Amino acid sequence: RKEVEQDPGPFNVPEGATVAFNCTYSNSASQSFFWYRQDCRKEPKLLMSVYSSGNEDGRFTAQLNRASQYISLLIRDSKLSDSATYLCVVSNNAGNMLTFGGGTRLMVKP
């Protein structure tokens, strides 16, 4: 079993749609959680950290369920520019390493 698992997609959605991605992780002692965005043939960039109470940044909402070891990302009012691969990222219990999921690819169509 992979340490961080994501549905690879692709998710094809029209502009303006709401889309949700899920991620599960296997290490119950993980300390920190993130969503990164990676455009085609580019480097990953931090989209947002994920806090236990859930957090929102504009059209993006992230949630963490420690009991189920589950992280989600909700994107509202999708834009063409949201087309990218979204990486779920989890730290190990020592906090000195990040483990990346394989990514979920999103394609927003006009």
Add this chain to the structure above:
Amino acid sequence: NAGVTQTPKFRVLKTGQSMTLLCAQDMNHEYMYWYRQDPGMGLRLIHYSVGEGTTAKGEVPDGYNVSRLKKQNFLLGLESAAPSQTSVYFCASSWKDASHTDTQYFGPGTRLTVL
């Protein structure tokens, strides 16, 4: 302020050749990392460094060596390249370790092909 830079951007090697990938950051970050990214596998940590003069093994260290002689530079070496090392290599740096909600800043990547 260039952020994180990587040299070279592309390289083709023959099996058995050696090479060094250079990563440089100008943000005065303590922590630096080398990852490889393969299709469907996500990024995997090769080695990392928590400060000048220190290095540690990550998830997939075999076949690679690293050095952090200067705080701003982190070198990744392949002593005898193998086709299995064909990948995209990313360097990253951060202020703090992964236990904090801290951003890792990535370089643009090096695309390496081993024939």
